[in-house]
Amino acid sequence: MEPQNARSRRTREAVLEAAHRLVEEGGFAALTMAAVAEGAGVTRRSLYLHFESRTALVVALFDHVNDEVGVAASGAQVWAVTDARDLLAEWFAHLARCQPRLLRVARAVQRVKDDDPDAAAHWDLVQQDWRASSLRVARRLAQGEVLDPGWTVREAADLLLALMGFDVLETLLGERGWSESAYRTRLTRAAERMLLAPAPSVASGP
Structure with a gap:
């Protein structure tokens, strides 16, 4: 038995x-x-x-889908990066690995969150996690002294949060036909140009 x-x-x-x-x-x-x-x-x-309750089921479903996609393991690859300048590339690689596979469940919740308290509670958990992760990336950039001085840590985190949104994902991959590879490399390049201070030049020898 x-x-x-x-x-x-x-x-x-x-x-x-x-x-x-x-x-x-x-x-x-x-x-x-x-x-x-x-x-x-x-x-x-x-x-x-x-x-x-359905609320409990929704919260568990979010965790279940994240486990299926491997979000935690993918995110661990970001935090394992030691060079602050390499962090953004790994961050957007992480988003490219995970966000497209979370899209349907997340969008379904978004569509009804204003009218459904279970969906609203679920989406608030998602947003809290996203904000915390974006802030963690921005702090790492600042601690590594590569964040452009024109940005505060919170402002940089706000930009990163906006770029990881599903609206951006749907526009670029769905409407504009970008591949996941293009999504990763082009957003990385854009974020680097906006957020990172110029790399110090290497002095030439005599």
Whole structure:
């Protein structure tokens, strides 16, 4: 007989996969507890034993999708960079790896967040994480003494936050047909030109 904790993990995984499919295929409005239970092949009672509300399910779904995409591991590559001038390139490489794969779930939540408290709570968590990450990048630039003196750390963080938005992603990849590689390299180049102080020139020998 399968151990109870193994069955519980399997049920939870099935619920999250069903929730993900519903959002991808039908948008956030399709994410009802009844539809999730049916899609996962579980009873509503079993569903509520794992997630006491749709809010709890939405928060768990965000974590689940981030895990599937590998956001934490991708972000760790950014923070492992030791040279401050190389940090922006790795930051935008991280966005190119992850943001396109988060787009559908995030957009589904955005569309209804003003009318749905569950969606609003979820989106606030996303924004808090984005702001913290952007600020961390900007601080690293300042600490490495490569941030142009015309920018404060907070102003630089604001710009980075704007550039990682899904509006930018959809415009460039969707409407303008940029590849993920072009998205990465061109945004890196633009951010470097805007935010970084000129590299010190190497003095020539006699």
